[in-house]
Amino acid sequence: MEWERLLARPTRTVADIEATVDTIFNAVRKQGDAAIAAYTEQFDGVVLTDFVVSEKEIATASTLVSEALKSAIKLAKKNIESFHRAQRTPKVEVTTATGVQCWQEKRPIQKVGLYIPGGTAPLFSTILMLAIPATIAGCREIVLCTPPDKEGGVHPAILYTAQLCGITKVVKVGGIQAIAGLTFGTESIPGVYKIFGPGNQYVTVAKQLATKYRVAIDMPAGPSELLVMADDTADAAFVASDLLSQAEHGTDSQVILVTTSKTLLLAVEKEIQGQLPSLPRKAIAEQAIANSKLIFVSDDSKAVALINAYGPEHYILCVANEDYYLERTENAGSVFVGNYTPESAGDYASGTNHTLPTNGYAKQYSGVNLDSFMKSMTFQKISEEGIREIGPAIALMAEAEGLEAHKNAVTLRLDKLNQREENQ
Structure with a gap:
């Protein structure tokens, strides 16, 4: 208990923040962009009618970033790409029994949302950490949300880095409302299957509550x-x-x-x-x-x-x-x-990823890596010889669990094979 007190984090509990998150989530789910606009005015102090960053804004941003910073970003990009490409794993194939072939392949998550904080510090480096593995994984749709500044713009380095990483959808929305938009989808923000990125305590709780609506998250990162x-x-x-x-x-x-x-x-x-x-x-x-x-x-x-x-x-x-x-x-x-x-x-x-578990979650979670943007799918193919090999065990186990239909799915196949053999 002494260590627990000594090592306590200076964070508020989910209960303290959850009511606020729920209110905003419900508003965004029902009102879409109208709610996004209202909360953007309330929290960011800016009135926006168009949340999507234009091609002109991206092109202008590139001219506002110094050549020295561009070179530094490109160096980081190269190292991060090298480290994350090395994380690719081959297809795993195993013949577990005669005539029983099992294999595992990885598939990209099709739609992902990247949250990039921009409040007291524009974290353009986080774009590299998230967009690079998402691209290497082959994610089909990558949406980036980042809060606007008081003039309704986005820091040039964020837009330059997004463009460098091939992101074409950048939305000027931050905080809880951004996570809600990525969760439910609005007129401006596509809904996604998984949300990535660090944020303050409100964003962290919003991500955790997004999982109630069948949206996955990278980790609790506060x-x-x-x-x-x-x-x-x-x-x-x-x-x-x-x-x-x-x-x-x-x-x-x-x-x-x-x-x-x-x-x-x-x-x-x-x-x-x-x-x-x-x-x-x-x-x-x-x-x-x-x-x-x-x-x-x-x-x-x-x-x-x-x-x-x-x-x-x-x-x-x-x-x-x-x-x-x-x-x-x-x-x-x-x-x-x-x-x-x-x-x-x-x-x-250096090349490693900086999106990492906080608040003690390193005991259960890994930091973001290439597999974070992928799903492992298993496959199997069983031949006639294979079902004869493992079928009796399957039927016996199903019967022991009282699942007769499971048993029948095997015994019908075995009976057909036995009948064919008898008729030959």
Whole structure:
């Protein structure tokens, strides 16, 4: 219980937010774009009559992104494509018994929705993380929703990256209303089969409630979080910079340092105070730091147990005995090993995906990967010899469960084969 209290996330419960989400969902389901427009005016402070981004807007956006940033985005795109293409798996074929052939193939989810936050930070990098595997998987329809700014536009880097990734449907809608639109479909927003993307606590709850309406989601992905495990071999300035890099995401973010060194703990605390004032998002980071912890533990085994109990979204490991920790890591969204592996690398350009489970869901969920955009389908084909081989066992098992029609589906076939054999 002490750890549970110590490691509590600064998040509101689903019950706190669910009533708001339900109200908006019901309005969007009944009123479509009219409800979307009303909530966009209420929450985003802008009146829109057309939510779909035009080709002209996309073309203009490309001219507003610097060549240096375009090159950086293309580098990240190349690395992310390489890592996700490598995740393709071949068809699995097995002859389980004589005349019984079973195989598994993967098929893309036809319609997917990508939610791209654009509030306090336009996360164009998330487009790379979601659109690239969706495209590699072969998803037929990819819809991107992102909130408009106060002028009713979308950040140029978001539009440039969407165009670079081949997305043709970009909708200027954010928050709960965007998730509702993707769930039910409106005049402007196509309904989809699965919704991807991070967001604030309201978006997270909206995604969870979307599953009530037969729409799948990638995972519960809410406010960002980072846990750093470090000892005396870590660079205190690096550790502080990593903690602050996540703290600046939002006021409800959480960062935690776990260390076996009191010397390092004090050095990191001093570095945080030194680096914080120069950050443009200092006010946000300060509030997140208030939700955060610097924790001293006496030995490695206690540290491992604490880390697995927390199940961090991002986990940075800077220790001398890194193999000890890696072998015992059970719950983490993505792991960053060594002094020169900042969490920022995974956020942007190393190639791994940054859409990860938060709030302890790393105990049950994987981060987004190529399989997230695909379904595994099984097939089987049984010959006459095969049904003779396994048919009696099937019939016996069905009879034991009291399912006579199941038994008959087998025995009728076996009887026909036996009759044919007798007549020959």
